[in-house]
Amino acid sequence: MTTFLLAYRSAKNYTPGDPDVMASWQTFFENLGGSLVDTGNPIFTQSILGECASDTTVLGGYSLIDADSLSAAIELVEGCPTLTTAGGVEIGEITPLNPESVGTTADDHAEAKEFAN
Numbered sequence: 001m002t003t004f005l006l007a008y009r010s011a012k013n014y015t016p017g018d019p020d021v022m023a024s025w026q027t028f029f030e031n032l033g034g035s036l037v038d039t040g041n042p043i044f045t046q047s048i049l050g051e052c053a054s055d056t057t058v059l060g061g062y063s064l065i066d067a068d069s070l071s072a073a074i075e076l077v078e079g080c081p082t083l084t085t086a087g088g089v090e091i092g093e094i095t096p097l098n099p100e101s102v103g104t105t106a107d108d109h110a111e112a113k114e115f116a117n
Helices: 019-035 070-077 106-116
Strands: 002-011 036-038 057-067 088-093
Touching: 002 070, 019 036, 019 057, 057 070, 070 088
Parallel strands: none
Antiparallel strands: 002 057, 002 088, 036 057
16 A cells, blocks of 8 residues: 555635535545545645745645555545635655665665565
């Protein structure tokens, strides 16, 4: 099983606190079931460094899930409430680093991932 980071992107004008939206998030997390590794936390204060292109959204929070593949993770996320409020979700596979990874290449990390599985 692979762990994926879900980075929630909220509409810039989103205001937290709507009880219906909060209930939608609770249902979403319940529907993730055993795939949910870490519910995560919302983010209310944020900043951007470098290229994080988006004119309409900001970082809104994160969660960690386990899934067999990226396509399986995408299926799990399709019911995310932020998708109905002009937001989005970035999904990324977490690749465990080799503890001795200073100065390593992407190929070295792929080897570490194979070793971890």
